[in-house]
Structure formats: C-alpha cells, structure tokens
Amino acid sequence: MALLEINGISKVYGGQGPGGVTALHAVDLCIEAGEYVAVMGPSGSGKTTLLSILGAMSTPSVGSLMIDGIDVYSLSQERQADLRREYLGFVFQGLELVPYLTALENVMLPLAILKEKRKQERALEALERVGIDERKARRVPAELSGGEQGRVAIARAIVNDPPIIMADEPVGSLDSATGRQILDLLRELADEGRAVVMVTHNPESTQDVDRIIRIRDGRVEEDAHLLRVEAHPMASLHTR
Amino acid sequence: MNLRDIAFGNLRRRKGKAFLITIGLTTAVAAFVLVLTLILSLRHTMDEQLSSYGANLLVTPPASDVTLSYGGATIEGAASGQVAYLGDTELQAIRALPPDQVVGVLPILLAPLEVEGRRFLGLGTELAQAEERKAWWKVEGRLPQKDNEVLLGLNVRNELGLETGESIRVAGQDFVVSGVLWETGDQEDNLILLDLPVLQELTGIQGRYHLIEVTAARSDAVEPLLAQMTRELPQAEVTALRHSIEFTNQSNKALADFGLAITALIVIVAGFVVATTMLMAVKERQKEIGIFRAVGYKQRHVASLVLIEAAALSAVAAGVGIALGAAGAWATPQLARGLSLVFVFDPLVLVYGTLLAFILGLTASLYPAWRAAGLEPSLALKRI
Incomplete structure (x- = not known):
C-alpha cells in the first residue's frame, strides 16, 4: 500500500460551469515511503494546487487522496487537521517562519496545541538534528542567516516526526550554497524512510531526487523514476 | 509554549x-x-441632601379631625380644641429610631393665637432644627432666641404691618418680632412661629403635639422606616411624603x-x-x-x-x-x-x-x- 495515493484528482476553481478554471485534470499518483519526489512545471501548471491537495489542505473537485490508507477528504475538517499534524510536515516557500517567535518557538508551533510536557525537548532535538544549537534556537528568525532559517523550517516540519514532508520551493529564496544544505537535509529525511514531495521549478534542485513528476496544464506530462547512484553526478532515467 | x-x-x-x-x-x-x-x-x-427637601414621614394622631397637609395645616379642629394629640411616648419612640436612618425629628404644636383682635395660627417647634431641615426657609432678621421672641410668616407680617425688632402682643403676652420668614408659598406664610417650649408655656399644652415630622437619612430608608414606625406606633398614623423621594x-x-x-x-x-x-x-x-x-x-x-x-x-x-x-x-x-x-x-x-x-x-x-x-x-x- 502506497503511503500517499491520489486517484483521479481534478481541481476546478470558480465552479464547474463555463467560468471555472481547471487547475488539475484527473491526476493519479502513488508515492511510497522513502521516496524523494520533485514536482516540476512552469508557473500556472498546477504544481502548487497538487501540493495543496497532497498536503490535505485543499479539497479536490473530483477524486480522492489516501494517506496511509485513510481517505483524507472524507474526513471532517477537524480530523483533517489532526491528520496534517500526524502525517505531514511542511516547508513553505520563503520558509515562512513566524517572525515574532524564536527559532525554538517556531519549531514548537505544531506542538503548541498539544497537551504534552516534552514540547521543548522535542523541539530542541529537532533543531539539533538539523544543526541548530540551543543558543541560536533562542533567536528570532531575523537574527539567523538564510541557511539557519531553512534548517529551522525543516526542524519545524519534522518535530512531529511525520512520515511525509511537503516542501514548496524550499530553496527559492536562498543562495546556492545554502540551498544545497537544505536539499541535502531533505535527502536525508527521505533516506530515513519519509516520503518527501518537493515542488520546484529549478532543475538544479532535483539532482538528488528519486523521481521527477512534470506537470503542464494540470496534467502529469512525465513521471520519471531515477536510479540514483551514490557519489555519481549523473543518474540514469527511466520513464514510466 | x-x-x-x-x-x-x-x-x-x-x-x-x-x-x-x-x-x-x-x-x-x-x-x-x-x-x-x-x-x-x-x-x-x-x-x-434629601433632608433639605424637608420631612418625608409625617406622624399624626389617629382619626384626627385635622385636615393636614405637609407644610401647613387647616386647623379648624385645633382651634376648636377637638384635636387628638401625640404624646411624649410617641416622640421618644421616634427619637429612638436608628440615627443612621433618621436625621431629623420635629415635634410640632399648633395653636390659635390672638393678636390685636385677630386670630392667627401659632406653630411651636424646634425652630433651629426646622431651619436646618427646611432649606427653603429664608429668615429676614433671625430666629427667636429668647422666650419673648417670635418669627412671623410673611402674610402675618404684612397683615400686622410689623417689622423686625418691633413689639407684638400675642395671646395677652408681650413679644418682640425677631425676624420674618420670607415667602415660602406655603401655609408657613400665615403662621406665627415660636420655639416649642414658648408655645407650650403660652397655651399650657405640655407634652402633646399635633404632628411629628421625621426626615429620613436616605431615600431608600423611607419605606423601612414607614414600616417600622407603623409597627411601633399603633396609636398614630404614619404617612410617607413621597414627593421629595419621587423627585x-x-x-x-x-x-x-x-x-x-x-x-x-x-x-x-x-x-x-x-x-x-x-x-x-x-x-x-x-x-x-x-x-x-x-x-x-x-x-x-x-x-x-x-x-x-x-x-x-x-x-x-x-x-x-x-x-x-x-x-x-x-x-x-x-x-x-x-x-x-x-x-x-x-x-x-x-x-x-x-x-x-x-x-x-x-x-x-x-x-x-x-x-x-x-x-x-x-x-x-x-x-x-
């Protein structure tokens, strides 16, 4: 059973009538645990819509999303929120750290609504995992470098130990060296057995991924599984 | 967090x-x-300031044939001697009421007085306290301070043509007009006002009163006082004058x-x-x-x-x-x-x-x- 599976997903904005805009057309996808998937496509192709549907954030007009065998969009809004917290970690475009909270508090954000005592310990562990020490954890985002902010964003995504990570242009606002560090971290997360889905328009960001899904005009144009060879810059390509 | x-x-x-x-x-x-x-x-x-609006409770004898209204009286009965009286018992009972609820108790004795062959109504009370309670009283001259002094209502003064300091013979005794009570628009304009002991001495009526005015400390004390006084003074009629409270x-x-x-x-x-x-x-x-x-x-x-x-x-x-x-x-x-x-x-x-x-x-x-x-x-x- 796939960890993440969408069947016949379509999304129409503005109603089904003649004024409606179809962002996705009958998309089918299966993503396994441990897969590092890049979703690519030009602006307006539907990749962010796909990510929002995969992230249990936007109800499709047609079709279903199954996460770990759970039909997500048949659940209530409340249960969908629970499912997002338990199964999904998000790294947003521009990282989107909350500016008035410290790095530690940003990482604790998904835990703030829980009644548990180890919130701080768990957040510090997540920060340590991405290489942020406790001293830097007490700083607000404006006092951190771009790379450090990216690490904090990833720590926030993994603090709940979710099996799926969604990343929306995670290195778009970073320089190439810093972006590389973030991509390496995402690779590590996939190697730990998490499914990582990254939306990007930058081919350089995809060199470590296991699979590239190209979208154009709301349709999957190409779904390529890559054979990744460690320490080899080139990977052979198999197209499904 | x-x-x-x-x-x-x-x-x-x-x-x-x-x-x-x-x-x-x-x-x-x-x-x-x-x-x-x-x-x-x-x-x-x-x-x-409720006390400055005058009394808010009036105690009168039972079944009195005196038609009384606050501020004055038609005293045909008093003149004819057909009037029932309140006594010292009632006065003491009223004076024993809680001082935080009662700020003034004025015993009042009324009597017809003859001056220069004309009959006027005389009112005896504790004038100093009455002036304190009745903010509308304006006295030209001063209140009586001696046993031979009287205060005249404005109509009496006009009728008799007397001025402050002049002599007046009341009920066969010589008095001096210590002052004139300026126009009140009420029955007080028609009164000759004396200190209570002076009128008692003049009329020979001791320890008896036609009415007792009671001033409550607060508006919300009036109703409880009315109930208490009605209970404790079965031989008297107690009436609440609500106009000041209503105001x-x-x-x-x-x-x-x-x-x-x-x-x-x-x-x-x-x-x-x-x-x-x-x-x-x-x-x-x-x-x-x-x-x-x-x-x-x-x-x-x-x-x-x-x-x-x-x-x-x-x-x-x-x-x-x-x-x-x-x-x-x-x-x-x-x-x-x-x-x-x-x-x-x-x-x-x-x-x-x-x-x-x-x-x-x-x-x-x-x-x-x-x-x-x-x-x-x-x-x-x-x-x-």
Whole structure:
C-alpha cells in the first residue's frame, strides 16, 4: 500500500460551469515511503494546487487522496487537521517562519496545541538534528542567516516526526550554497524512510531526487523514476 | 509554549493595532465607569441632601379631625380644641429610631393665637432644627432666641404691618418680632412661629403635639422606616411624603438615562473600532494563519488565538479604563466649580467595568475570530 495515493484528482476553481478554471485534470499518483519526489512545471501548471491537495489542505473537485490508507477528504475538517499534524510536515516557500517567535518557538508551533510536557525537548532535538544549537534556537528568525532559517523550517516540519514532508520551493529564496544544505537535509529525511514531495521549478534542485513528476496544464506530462547512484553526478532515467 | 504565548507574541509584534484596540476598549470602559460613578455619586449626594427637601414621614394622631397637609395645616379642629394629640411616648419612640436612618425629628404644636383682635395660627417647634431641615426657609432678621421672641410668616407680617425688632402682643403676652420668614408659598406664610417650649408655656399644652415630622437619612430608608414606625406606633398614623423621594428618583433616573445613552453610543463606536481593527489584523495574517492551519491547528485553535488576544487587550483596557473613569469622576466636581457632588466609588463598578471590557472586546472579536477560523490552510502556499 502506497503511503500517499491520489486517484483521479481534478481541481476546478470558480465552479464547474463555463467560468471555472481547471487547475488539475484527473491526476493519479502513488508515492511510497522513502521516496524523494520533485514536482516540476512552469508557473500556472498546477504544481502548487497538487501540493495543496497532497498536503490535505485543499479539497479536490473530483477524486480522492489516501494517506496511509485513510481517505483524507472524507474526513471532517477537524480530523483533517489532526491528520496534517500526524502525517505531514511542511516547508513553505520563503520558509515562512513566524517572525515574532524564536527559532525554538517556531519549531514548537505544531506542538503548541498539544497537551504534552516534552514540547521543548522535542523541539530542541529537532533543531539539533538539523544543526541548530540551543543558543541560536533562542533567536528570532531575523537574527539567523538564510541557511539557519531553512534548517529551522525543516526542524519545524519534522518535530512531529511525520512520515511525509511537503516542501514548496524550499530553496527559492536562498543562495546556492545554502540551498544545497537544505536539499541535502531533505535527502536525508527521505533516506530515513519519509516520503518527501518537493515542488520546484529549478532543475538544479532535483539532482538528488528519486523521481521527477512534470506537470503542464494540470496534467502529469512525465513521471520519471531515477536510479540514483551514490557519489555519481549523473543518474540514469527511466520513464514510466 | 501554548496558544497564549503565540497570541501574546503577535500582540508584541503588532503594537500599533493592539494599541488602537486597547484605546477603543479603554474609551468605552472609562466612559462607562465615569458615567456610572457620576450617577452613583449624584445619587449619593442627592440622598445626602434629601433632608433639605424637608420631612418625608409625617406622624399624626389617629382619626384626627385635622385636615393636614405637609407644610401647613387647616386647623379648624385645633382651634376648636377637638384635636387628638401625640404624646411624649410617641416622640421618644421616634427619637429612638436608628440615627443612621433618621436625621431629623420635629415635634410640632399648633395653636390659635390672638393678636390685636385677630386670630392667627401659632406653630411651636424646634425652630433651629426646622431651619436646618427646611432649606427653603429664608429668615429676614433671625430666629427667636429668647422666650419673648417670635418669627412671623410673611402674610402675618404684612397683615400686622410689623417689622423686625418691633413689639407684638400675642395671646395677652408681650413679644418682640425677631425676624420674618420670607415667602415660602406655603401655609408657613400665615403662621406665627415660636420655639416649642414658648408655645407650650403660652397655651399650657405640655407634652402633646399635633404632628411629628421625621426626615429620613436616605431615600431608600423611607419605606423601612414607614414600616417600622407603623409597627411601633399603633396609636398614630404614619404617612410617607413621597414627593421629595419621587423627585430624587426621577432626577436620578433622568441623569442615569442620559448618561447611559451616551455611554451606549461610545460602547457601540468602540465595538466597531475593535471589530474593524481585528478584522484588518486577521486579513494581514492570512498567510500566517494558513501556516497554523497547515501544521495541524483546528478552526477552534485559530479562533482561540484571536479571542485570547482580545481578552488580553480587554484586561489592559479594563484596568486603564476603570482608573481613568474613576479619576475623571473624582476630578469632575473639582473642575466644575459649584457642582455639589460627593465622590463615591462603588467596588461593584470595578466588576461592571471589567465585565464590560471583556464582553465588548470578546463580542467585537467574534466575527474576526470566525473569519480567521474559516481561512483555508492552503493560504500557506499562496503568494499573498
């Protein structure tokens, strides 16, 4: 059973009538645990819509999303929120750290609504995992470098130990060296057995991924599984 | 960390909006506390001055054939000697009433007096106390201080053509007019007023009175006093003169209505300011709220964030507003010279002021909270 599976997903904005805009057309996808998937496509192709549907954030007009065998969009809004917290970690475009909270508090954000005592310990562990020490954890985002902010964003995504990570242009606002560090971290997360889905328009960001899904005009144009060879810059390509 | 920390963090970041909301709430609370405290102070002051409106309870003998009305009497019965009297027993019982409820007791003896072949009505009472209780008395000259002095009502003085200091022969005895009671518009204008012992000596009626006037300390003491006196004085009739109380109550009500109308207007405007500002803050935070929703916050968590912020600002507004309102009420009599007002601060104002701040702050934030809770988590992915 796939960890993440969408069947016949379509999304129409503005109603089904003649004024409606179809962002996705009958998309089918299966993503396994441990897969590092890049979703690519030009602006307006539907990749962010796909990510929002995969992230249990936007109800499709047609079709279903199954996460770990759970039909997500048949659940209530409340249960969908629970499912997002338990199964999904998000790294947003521009990282989107909350500016008035410290790095530690940003990482604790998904835990703030829980009644548990180890919130701080768990957040510090997540920060340590991405290489942020406790001293830097007490700083607000404006006092951190771009790379450090990216690490904090990833720590926030993994603090709940979710099996799926969604990343929306995670290195778009970073320089190439810093972006590389973030991509390496995402690779590590996939190697730990998490499914990582990254939306990007930058081919350089995809060199470590296991699979590239190209979208154009709301349709999957190409779904390529890559054979990744460690320490080899080139990977052979198999197209499904 | 919990939702409260996040809410407080946002307030620290958006100080301008937090300040604006606090100003709105503070204005409403301050206005409410100011008006409420002024109303209570005015009520207290008017109650304090109730004694200056005259007696509010009248004790008369039972089945009297005297037709009495407050402020004077048609005393055909008194003239004919057909009148029943109250005695010292009743007077002592009245004087034994709690001093915090009764501020004045005036025994009154009426008697027909002959002056220059004409009959006038003589009234004997404790004139010094009567002058104190009857604020409308204006005496030209002075009150009688000696056993041979009388005070004349204006009509008596005009009829007799006498002036202060002149001699007058009353009921066969020589007196001096110590003063004239300026026009009251009441039966007092037709009286010859004497100190009670003087009239008692003159008429030979000792230890008996036609009526006893009682002045309550406060308007709310009148009804309990009426009940107590009716119970304890079965041989007398006790009547409450409600016109002064009604006047006090109507004045209080008019003031209260006016004050509350203004306060209601301010509260509505403040509520609008709070709701609008909160709504703007929610709009500015759409992406941030989308992120909260994306990481697993439920709608009620998001609504709670907005309402916690509103509650925190309401608490600040309650403290500042109550202090400002109370200070304003305290300063009003100082600023408005000539305004006779005793400042009274009821601890319940603290409770009502605090309740208003929270009810207004939270009610005005309900719609923004509902709007925030309804935001989609997918906003986190949008370029806003």
